[in-house]
Structure formats: C-alpha cells, structure tokens
Amino acid sequence: MTVLSVNGFEAERSQASFERRYPDLTTNLPLTWPNEAGRFGGYCLRHDVAGLPLRFREAFTSPGIDLCVRFALRASKPFTPSSVFIVSKNNGASDVSQIELRFFAPDASNPDGYRLAVVRGGVATLDVARWFGDPLEFLPGRWYDIQIRLKIGDTAGEWEMRVDGMTVTSGTGNTQGADPETGWDKILFSLNPLASGYVDIDDLSVVNPTGETNDGFLERGDWAVETLFPKDRGHFNEWDPQPPPPGHLHWEHVDDARGGDVDDDATYVYSEDIQAVDSFVYDQLKVVDGMIRGLLLQCDARNESGGTTQVSQPVVRDGAVLSPVFRSLASTDYVFLRQTHSTDPFSGVGWSKARVNSAQYGLAYTAAS
Amino acid sequence: MVVRRVTRQYAQVLGKRQGSVVPWPLESTYNPFLAPDWGRDVRLETRWQTLISTSAFTGAETRAGQVDRPHLTQSASVSGLDRLEAARVRSSVRAMSEFRQPCPIYPDGVTLTGTTADDGTDLLGSFVDRRFYPGQRVAVVKRDLSPVAVDSVLAQARVGEVASVTSDTLTLVDGLPEGASAGDRVYPLFSAEVVQRASGECFTDRTYGALQEARELYGPSQLPPSWGRDVSALFPYPDVGNGPRLPLFNLGANWAERIGVDVTIDGETVDSGISSTFDRHAGKSRLSFSLPQLTATREESMRLLRFFDSRMGRLHPFYLIDPLAYLDFVSSNGGNTISFTPFHHWQNIDKNLGYVAIEMERNTAAPMAPWGSPFRSVEVHKVSQVVEFGFGTSGHRYSFVVDPLGSVSDPFPPAGYQVVRMAPAYQVRFDTDVLAQDYATDAVTTSTMPMVEVLDEDEYEVENL
Numbered sequence: 164m165t166v167l168s169v170n171g172f173e174a175e176r177s178q179a180s181f182e183r184r185y186p187d188l189t190t191n192l193p194l195t196w197p198n199e200a201g202r203f204g205g206y207c208l209r210h211d212v213a214g215l216p217l218r219f220r221e222a223f224t225s226p227g228i229d230l231c232v233r234f235a236l237r238a239s240k241p242f243t244p245s246s247v248f249i250v251s252k253n254n255g256a257s258d259v260s261q262i263e264l265r266f267f268a269p270d271a272s273n274p275d276g277y278r279l280a281v282v283r284g285g286v287a288t289l290d291v292a293r294w295f296g297d298p299l300e301f302l303p304g305r306w307y308d309i310q311i312r313l314k315i316g317d318t319a320g321e322w323e324m325r326v327d328g329m330t331v332t333s334g335t336g337n338t339q340g341a342d343p344e345t346g347w348d349k350i351l352f353s354l355n356p357l358a359s360g361y362v363d364i365d366d367l368s369v370v371n372p373t374g375e376t377n378d379g380f381l382e383r384g385d386w387a388v389e390t391l392f393p394k395d396r397g398h399f400n401e402w403d404p405q406p407p408p409p410g411h412l413h414w415e416h417v418d419d420a421r422g423g424d425v426d427d428d429a430t431y432v433y434s435e436d437i438q439a440v441d442s443f444v445y446d447q448l449k450v451v452d453g454m455i456r457g458l459l460l461q462c463d464a465r466n467e468s469g470g471t472t473q474v475s476q477p478v479v480r481d482g483a484v485l486s487p488v489f490r491s492l493a494s495t496d497y498v499f500l501r502q503t504h505s506t507d508p509f510s511g512v513g514w515s516k517a518r519v520n521s522a523q524y525g526l527a528y529t530a531a532s
Numbered sequence: 533m534v535v536r537r538v539t540r541q542y543a544q545v546l547g548k549r550q551g552s553v554v555p556w557p558l559e560s561t562y563n564p565f566l567a568p569d570w571g572r573d574v575r576l577e578t579r580w581q582t583l584i585s586t587s588a589f590t591g592a593e594t595r596a597g598q599v600d601r602p603h604l605t606q607s608a609s610v611s612g613l614d615r616l617e618a619a620r621v622r623s624s625v626r627a628m629s630e631f632r633q634p635c636p637i638y639p640d641g642v643t644l645t646g647t648t649a650d651d652g653t654d655l656l657g658s659f660v661d662r663r664f665y666p667g668q669r670v671a672v673v674k675r676d677l678s679p680v681a682v683d684s685v686l687a688q689a690r691v692g693e694v695a696s697v698t699s700d701t702l703t704l705v706d707g708l709p710e711g712a713s714a715g716d717r718v719y720p721l722f723s724a725e726v727v728q729r730a731s732g733e734c735f736t737d738r739t740y741g742a743l744q745e746a747r748e749l750y751g752p753s754q755l756p757p758s759w760g761r762d763v764s765a766l767f768p769y770p771d772v773g774n775g776p777r778l779p780l781f782n783l784g785a786n787w788a789e790r791i792g793v794d795v796t797i798d799g800e801t802v803d804s805g806i807s808s809t810f811d812r813h814a815g816k817s818r819l820s821f822s823l824p825q826l827t828a829t830r831e832e833s834m835r836l837l838r839f840f841d842s843r844m845g846r847l848h849p850f851y852l853i854d855p856l857a858y859l860d861f862v863s864s865n866g867g868n869t870i871s872f873t874p875f876h877h878w879q880n881i882d883k884n885l886g887y888v889a890i891e892m893e894r895n896t897a898a899p900m901a902p903w904g905s906p907f908r909s910v911e912v913h914k915v916s917q918v919v920e921f922g923f924g925t926s927g928h929r930y931s932f933v934v935d936p937l938g939s940v941s942d943p944f945p946p947a948g949y950q951v952v953r954m955a956p957a958y959q960v961r962f963d964t965d966v967l968a969q970d971y972a973t974d975a976v977t978t979s980t981m982p983m984v985e986v987l988d989e990d991e992y993e994v995e996n997l
Contacts, residue, residue, distance in 0.1 A: 169546045203549055308752055327751030368546050385549040385752055392542050402538075419540040431539040443541070451547035462541040474536055497539060519545060526541045 164231075166457030166503055167223055168369040171201065171388035172208040174461075176423025181208075183425055183463055183499050185219040187349075198423070199363060202235045202306050203387045203450045206423065207365035208354075216355035220251075221369070228346040231370045233310045233386065237363040239303050239356065247279075247362075249351040250313060252344040260285050261315050261347060262322060262338045266301070267291075281322055281332055284341040292324060292331035306365070308385075312372065313338060315347045370456070389451045392421040397442030397523040398482050402432040414443040417462070417526055425463055427497055433467070434527060442479040442525040448516050455514035458504045460524055465497045476502040479523040480509050566624050568608040568638045569741065573970040573978075576639065577605040578837060580845025580965040586798065588813045592987060595961075597847045602757055604722055604748040608638055611741035618740035621732070625742045628727045634691065635746040636671055636719035637663055639833075639971040642702075644716045651707030655718055656700060661834040662720065664697045665756060669721040670704075672712055691721065723749040759838035761848065766835060770851060770912035772887065778959065780851040780889075780912055783836060785823045786978070791855050792822030820963060820984040821852065830975040837967065840981075845965035849986050851912055853889040857955035861890065887957035888915055892949040912957050958985045 175181040176198050182188065194210055194217060201207040210217040230250065249263040263285065267278045279292040279301060301307060307326055314321040320338030324331055339345065350369060354362040366388045393414040404416050416430040432441055460476035473489035485508040490500045507514050507522070568574055581598040610625075612618030627633060640663050646656030655672070664670065672690050692704040702718065712718075724746035732742030748754055759766070767779040785791050797817040801808050827833040843850060889912045945951050963982040970978050 166546055169544045171544055174542050327753075387547065387549045389545045389547070390542055391545065405537075417538060417541045420542040425540050427539050428537070429539075431537045433535055433537045435535050445543060448545060448547075450549055451545050453548055455545055455547035457546045459544045459546075460541065461544065462538050464536060464538045467535040467537055472536055474538070476541065492536065497537075514545075514547075516547075524541070524543055526538050527536070 164456060164505075165371040165373070166368065166459065166505055167226060167371055168221055168367075168501070169388045169457065169459055170367045171205055171390045172365060172367075173201070173205045173390035174420035174423060175208065176206055177425075180420070180423060180425045181219075183497065185221065186499070187220050187222060188218065199361075202237075202365045203385075203389075205390065205450070207235075207237075207363045209361050209363045210354040211356055211361035213356055213358040213360065216353050218351060218353045220349050220351035222349045223369075224348070226346075226348060226371055227373060228315050229371055229373050230313045230315070230347055230350075231310070231372045232313075232350060232368070233308070233370075234352075234367040235306045235308050235363075235365045237304065237306045237365075238301070239360040239362075247353055248311070249353065250315065250347045251340075251349045251351060252315070252347050253349070254342060254344045258349060259340045259342045259344045261340045261344070262289075262313060262320075264309075264311070264324070279324075279326075279331075281324065281334075283338060286341065289322070289336070289338075290332040290334055292326065306363075308366075313347070315339060316345055317343060368456075387450050389448060390420070391446040391448070393418045393443035393524075394446055395444035397444050397525070398479055399440040399442040399484075399525065401436070401439035402434040402441040402527055404430075404432050406430065413441050417443070425497075427463075432526065439527060440477075440479070440484055440525055441527045442484075442523040445522075445524055447520045451516065451519075453516055455516065455519060456505070458514055458519060460502045460504065462500050462526060463497045464492055464500050465494055466492045467495065469495055474500060474527065476500070476527075477525045478504060478508050479525045480521070483509070484525060485509055566610050566620065566636075566744065568744075569611040570973070572609040573972055574638050575605075575607040576637070576969050576971065577607075578840060578967045578969075579603040579605065580847065582844070582846040582965055584846065586814075588798070589815070595847050597844050601754045602841060602845075603750065604637075604755060605746065606635065606637065606722075607743060607745045609741060610744045611739070613739050615738045618738060621740055621742055625727075625730045625732060625744060628724065628744065628746065629730055630726065632726055632749055633724045633746070634669060634671070634721040635724040635744075636721055638719070639974040640664070641717050641719045641974065644712055644718060645714055647714060648708055648712040650711045651709065652711050653695070653704045653707050655702040655704065655708075655712060657702070657718065658700060659697050659702050660699045661830045663755060663758065664694060664702060664720050666694050666696055668694045668755065670694055670702070671719045671721055672708060673717045673719065674713075720755075722746075722755055723753045725749045757841040757844075758834065759842045761842055761844070763839060763842035766838060768910065770910075772851075772912060772914040775887070775914040776849075776959070778848075778850045779839070779842070780853070780910065780957075781839065781960075781983075782853075782910060783825060783832070783839070785855060786826035788826070789824040791824065792820075793855065794820045794822075796820060814987065816987055818985045818987060819958060819960075820982065821855070821960070823855070823981045823983065825977075825979045825981055827977045828975065833969065833971075833975060833977045836977075836979065836981075837969065840962065840967040843962055845967075846962050849959050849961040851887065851889075851957055852960045852983055853891075853910070853912075853957045854955040857953045859888070859954040859956070861951040861954045886915060886959060887912055889913075889953075889955050889957040890945075890951055891953040892945050893952050960985050 175184050176196055178194065178196065181194070195212060197209050197211060199207050199209040232248070236247065247264050247266055250261045251258040252261055253259070263282050265280050265282045267280055281289045283289050310325040312321070312323045315338050317337050317339055321335050322338055323333035352364065354364065356362050366386065368386070368388060396412050396414055400413055402413060404411050404413050411430070413432050416432050419426045462476060464474050466472050471491055471493040474492045475489045477484045488502055490502065492500065506512055507518050510518065580602050583596040583598055585594045610621050612621040642657040642659055642662060644655055644657045648655055669691050672692065690708060692706060692708055695703045695705045697703070725748065727745055727747070730742060730745065732740060734740050763779050767782060769777055770780050795817050797812060798814040799810055799812040802811050825836055827836060842848070889910055891910050960983040963984040968979055972978070
C-alpha cells in the first residue's frame with residue numbers, strides 16, 4: 164500500500180489555505196468556513212452554501228489503475244442528490260469521468276434517507292448500495308465511514324464499497340467512462356447542500372493498494388487522519404527567521420496551519436545556504452493510536468529568486484537527518500509541497516506511535532538544482 | 533543567490549484510532565431506560581465470526597477471523613405491573629421494532645457513590661469490570677423508581693458521552709444537567725438494530741410483560757472487545773518449550789452440572805452394497821469438552837468474557853487441562869523426566885499425549901505462588917515421549933519426557949510443595965463463536981463453554997486479522 168494523499172482538514176479552515184491545498188478547484192468558492200468539529204475532534208470540511216457546489220479535486224502523476232479512497236461523510240437532510248465522488252482521467256484533451264458515487268433523493272419508500280449508487284460514465288447505474296438486502300439508507304446528521312476500492316478498466320474493472328466496514332456493493336466489469344480511458348489520475352469531490360443544509364467531509368485518505376498482501380482496504384476499524392503542528396524548537400536552526408529575532412523562534416514562523424490559515428510572507432523562514440536544516444518538535448499524537456500507514460509532511464514554499472531549486476522535508480532523530488527526498492521548487496509564488504514517509508526512515512519499518520512522537524520533522528534540507 | 537522561503541509546515545498521520553467507540557449512529561429521542569425483570573435471567577451473547585477450513589487428510593485447520601469486534605445481543609424480560617408501566621413496556625417494545633434504539637447493558641449498571649453537581653462531568657462509582665469505553669453513550673437514571681415517580685424518573689434519564697473512565701470515575705464530555713446523587717444508576721448503552729419480532733403477553737388487563745431482545749447494530753458504533761489477544765495479565769502462559777505460546781484456561785468448571793467429554797473423528801459414511809463403510813478423513817480423533825461455568829463475582833464473569841474475547845471466538849487456540857485427572861505422579865528425575873502411573877491398563881494409555889498438566893499446592897500456609905491464580909499453582913509441559921518402564925508387582929509405570937520441566941527443575945516438586953493433581957492437557961479452541969452468559973444478578977452468571985481439540989498445531993494459521 165502506498166499512501167498518496169491524506170487530509171484531516173485541520174489546516175484548511177480559510178479560503179486562502181484551502182485554495183493553496185487544492186489549487187485545482189473546479190468551482191469557485193466562497194465557503195463560509197464555519198470551522199465545524201471533526202469526526203474524532205479537530206475539524207472537518209463543511210460546505211453549507213446552497214446553490215454553489217464545492218468541487219475540489221486532486222491530481223496524481225501516473226498512479227496506475229488501482230485506487231482506494233476512504234473518507235467520512237456527514238450530511239444534513241437538505242442535501243442535493245448529486246455526485247459526491249468522481250474518479251477521472253485526462254485523455255489528452257480533457258478530463259473524462261470514469262466511475263462515481265451519486266446520491267439519490269429520498270423517495271416514497273425511503274423518505275428520511277438518501278441512497279448511494281455507483282455510476283459509470285455519468286450515466287449507467289452499476290449498483291445501488293445495499294445493506295442486508297435493502298437499499299442502504301444514509302441518515303442525516305451522522306458520520307458514515309466510506310471506503311471505495313476501484314480498478315479502472317474495461318472488462319477487467321472492479322469496484323467495492325464499504326460503509327462503516329460492511330461491504331454494500333461490489334462487482335466487476337466496465338468501470339470506464341463513455342470516452343474510454345484506462346486508469347485514473349484525478350479524484351474529485353462535489354459537495355452540494357440545499358438551503359440551511361450542509362455536507363461535511365473528514366479523514367480523507369487516498370492510497371494505491373498495488374503490492375499489498377490483503378484486499379487493498381485499510382483494515383476494519385476506526386481510521387483517522389490526525390494533523391500535527393510544530394510546537395517547539397528542534398535540533399537544527401540553520402535557516403533564517405523573518406521577522407528576525409529577538410522574540411521569534413523558527414517554529415513560530417511556520418506554524419500558521421494550527422489556526423487553519425496561512426500567512427505567506429508575514430512570517431516565514433528562508434535559506435540561501437545549501438544543506439541548511441531547520442527542525443521542529445511537533446505535537447504528540449492524541450487520536451491515532453497505532454497501525455500507522457503513513458506520515459505526510461506538507462509545506463507551503465516559494466522560490467524567491469526564480470529559476471528552479473529543490474526543497475525536502477526530512478525526518479530528524481537524535482541530530483541525524485534522513486530521507487532527503489527533494490521536490491523541485493520553481494514557483495515564485497507559494498505552492499503546496501508534500502513528502503510522504505510511508506515508513507520510519509530510521510528503522511525502515513512501519514511507524515509506531517512512539518516513533519512518530521519522538522521524531523522531529525524538518526522543514527528543510529536544501530540543495531541547489 | 534537562490535533564496536527559498538517556507539511559510540508553514542505541518543504533518544498528517546494516517547492510522548487507526550483504538551480503544552474507543554465511534555459515532556453514535558442513532559438519532560432516536562427514545563428514552564432508553566426500561567428496568568429489566570430480574571426474576572428471569574438477563575442473557576448477554578457475545579458473538580464473533582470465524583471461517584474454518586479443515587484438511588481432509590490431517591484434520592489441521594485454517595481459521596479466518598471475519599470481524600474485529602464482537603457483536604452483542606441482550607435478551608431481558610421487562611414487565612409492567614400497573615397500567616403506566618405496562619404502557620411503557622408496550623410502547624418501548626413497539627418502538628424497538630420500528631426504529632434503531634440505544635439499549636442499556638443491564639448487568640453493567642453502576643450505582644453512583646457520590647454527588648455530581650449540576651452540569652458536572654464526573655460520575656463517581658466502581659466502574660471496574662464493566663463495559664464502559666471512551667466515546668460510548670451512557671444513561672444516567674435517578675434512584676427513585678417507585679411507581680408514583682416512574683413517569684418523571686423515566687423523563688429524567690439522561691444520555692451522555694463518555695470522555696474517559698477510570699476505576700472510580702467516569703467523566704462525561706458535557707456537563708450533566710441537574711447532576712446526579714449517590715444511589716443513582718448509570719448504564720452503558722449500545723446501538724440496537726430494529727427488532728424484527730418481539731413476543732409479549734398480557735397477565736391481566738392492566739399488566740403486560742415482554743421479552744426485550746436487542747441486537748447490536750453492525751458497524752463502527754459496535755463496542756470494542758473486552759480484551760485483546762494477549763491475555764497474560766489475566767491468565768498464565770505455560771512454558772511449553774517448543775510448543776506455541778498460548779494461555780491456559782484455568783477457570784474451574786461448575787461441577788454441579790455434568791461436564792461433557794466427547795470423542796469424534798472427521799469422516800463420512802459411504803454406502804457400500806447392503807452395508808456402509810466409514811471413510812475416515814483425519815488421522816486422529818478429537819476430544820471435545822463442554823465445560824459449564826458458574827461465576828460468583830463480577831470479576832469472574834468479566835474474566836470469562838475477556839478470555840473468550842481474547843480468543844475471538846473460535847479463532848485462537850489455548851491450553852485446557854483434562855477434567856479427568858487420571859494420572860498419578862510418582863517421581864521426577866529432576867531433569868526432564870516425570871514418572872507416573874496411568875491408573876488403568878497400560879494398553880489404554882494415550883501415547884499421543886501432547887501435554888501434561890501438574891497442579892501443586894504448598895504444604896504450608898504460606899501464600900500460593902501466583903502461577904495459575906486464583907487456583908492452585910499449575911504447570912503445563914509439552915510431552916515429547918512416553919516411555920513404559922515398570923512391570924511386575926510395582927505395576928505398570930510410564931515416564932513423560934517433557935520439554936522443558938520449567939521453573940521448578942530440581943527437586944520436583946520443589947520443597948514445600950506437593951503434587952495434588954496430574955492430568956493430560958490439550959491444545960483446544962472454542963467450538964462456538966458465541967458466548968452466552970445468563971446473568972442471574974449483575975455478577976452471578978452461568979454459561980457453557982464448548983471446546984474442541986485442535987490437531988497438529990505447533991503453528992497455526994490465522995487469516996484476515
């Protein structure tokens with residue numbers, strides 16, 4: 164299993180922050196940013212503006228044909244029946260909708276809940292989620308834990324969806340859109356409440372199950388995405404803080420996410436020196452207790468001088484720096500950079516809670532391009 | 533000069549949340565409290581799900597656990613002995629047939645020992661050995677249950693969410709309106725699925741009783757298991773050398789009832805002409821046991837449940853001492869050989885003995901060794917060889933060669949100890965995924981534990997989990 168992306172939505176509680184994280188929005192905001200409590204504490208993403216569906220998507224480079232997505236969803240009763248999750252692929256000219264999940268409105272037999280259907284190519288309904296033989300009701304106001312495993316293909320396509328750990332629909336066959344394009348490279352969420360309603364999403368994870376020994380899902384149970392923020396100075400302090408000391412420590416210049424926002428050039432750290440390192444002590448895990456499948460370090464960075472340079476986000480332990488995987492940084496505007504540590508680089512095996520808590524996470528180890 | 537700026541950084545961790553119960557799925561406004569009729573047992577069934585494939589040649593098993601949480605079912609009689617109560621019972625049973633409901637776990641109710649102020653969050657009482665978990669909902673019920681007050685009392689049952697729980701304090705997430713007093717009761721709740729069919733009967737035209745059967749709703753709101761797989765804090769793990777590290781089931785049987793011990797062998801009867809022949813599949817027969825259990829304390833009843841949960845029903849094996857202690861200890865060479873008399877003709881001795889259990893007690897009044905607590909000190913050894921050596925007037929004697937002899941090697945038994953019981957031991961698993969505990973009170977329970985021998989499992993294979 165390779166973790167491609169996660170989001171607990173603690174760091175995107177303003178429009179600026181959200182647009183930085185998801186620059187590929189297909190519908191303009193605004194959101195009201197109500198800062199709703201999340202599924203296991205923290206925050207969730209809530210959209211409660213009627214008539215303006217929030218559509219945000221995330222692109223991946225050559226992720227293959229397999230896909231596992233897990234997220235928690237909660238909606239009020241006034242919820243427009245529409246697509247909530249779409250997988251697509253760019254065919255060279257435009258994005259082609261492959262398989263999607265679509266809500267159907269309450270009807271006479273199911274007046275209080277919504278039904279969820281698997282739809283192909285925006286037209287053909289492949290199946291309706293069922294629970295113990297009956298159409299699955301989605302009750303308003305409660306969280307549902309939704310997992311989707313997909314293989315995008317023609318005759319070799321597969322899908323399976325679990326709700327709260329139970330398989331509610333599965334099958335094989337064509338999972339491609341009307342304009343066939345094998346595989347996928349984007350996922351899109353569409354949240355569309357009615358007046359006085361809301362749609363919430365939390366604990367989003369996207370993984371590639373290829374090479375995994377089990378069925379490609381995260382195991383049953385309560386899985387969460389917990390966001391950690393810098394809280395103290397670390398072993399290395401080799402970058403330069405701006406504004407400069409006294410009175411400002413490095414970590415205080417890069418902890419904007421704790422407030423759910425980003426302050427860009429108001430406070431930041433910078434470096435002109437190759438191989439300069441900053442590291443910070445981070446929050447301790449409170450919600451996630453074990454079976455950690457990935458730690459993702461994420462930052463907002465820009466290359467002030469133009470041209471191309473590189474930035475990495477290593478793990479620091481006992482003064483040693485590991486996993487300096489570089490990310491190209493060419494933008495003179497701030498962009499979102501991510502580095503995935505599926506395993507603890509110091510041990511080479513999966514993360515434990517103790518090892519996540521005892522490590523420092525470096526913002527920087529840089530090299531010239 | 534290249535200048536890089538970074539304005540913020542954060543980390544996100546994908547992992548499992550454990551040790552708590554997740555969102556409350558029910559939007560019901562139904563008042564969950566309905567006092568059970570303790571004149572009849574309250575039955576709690578803890579259900580796991582295991583898929584077992586058995587080799588037709590060796591009898592060896594592959595077991596696949598299919599769930600990571602048990603499923604709870606509670607059956608309780610509820611009676612309404614006046615019109616108001618009868619109406620309450622009738623409407624509640626009907627409500628449970630139409631909507632998913634929160635349901636109290638009746639035997640796990642706790643009497644509060646202290647006062648909780650208005651909008652206070654701490655409830656005081658003994659929460660040990662009861663099913664309270666962070667994230668779970670609980671119902672707080674006033675003490676006064678007299679018929680006159682019942683209507684208002686029911687109205688005062690309040691539901692809160694558990695933030696944390698210790699042995700003597702349960703802390704709610706939100707303050708409890710109107711607080712609580714010593715003597716009030718708090719019950720853990722679980723989410724109950726719609727009851728498809730409920731039976732009841734009118735005793736008179738003003739009284740009514742029904743069987744309230746609540747099945748837990750499948751999904752993330754299911755309560756977690758009472759214990760994890762490593763149960764070493766509660767049960768001994770014998771040193772059996774190369775044998776698998778498994779716990780020993782050391783709870784005594786309820787000898788007021790018969791203990792079933794059966795022998796079966798896998799195979800099928802095949803028609804052959806005027807008669808039939810038995811086509812044996814496994815190379816060895818299997819013993820199965822049916823052990824009735826009686827618990828007298830709350831700790832014992834939960835100990836039984838925790839052992840069952842740690843085994844996840846039929847999934848994980850354990851060691852069991854044969855109820856028939858037909859071996860008689862003679863001597864030990866202080867090394868790895870124990871001599872014994874089998875108490876019957878030597879030809880009948882089971883030379884396939886896998887394990888032997890030796891129970892010892894102190895000759896003095898000194899405290900017992902902690903091994904096997906709360907019962908006598910027990911040692912279980914793997915038998916690598918059975919040797920006949922005696923003949924004539926001394927009778928037939930045999931020796932076990934065991935590996936290893938364990939912590940007491942020379943002399944054996946150690947000074948101050950005597951052997952009081954010696955019996956074969958087996959590697960077994962539960963023969964059911966369901967533990968049904970009948971609560972006569974909140975502590976006294978009866979149940980039956982069917983177990984079956986597992987064959988040739990120096991290692992065992994578990995799928996899924």
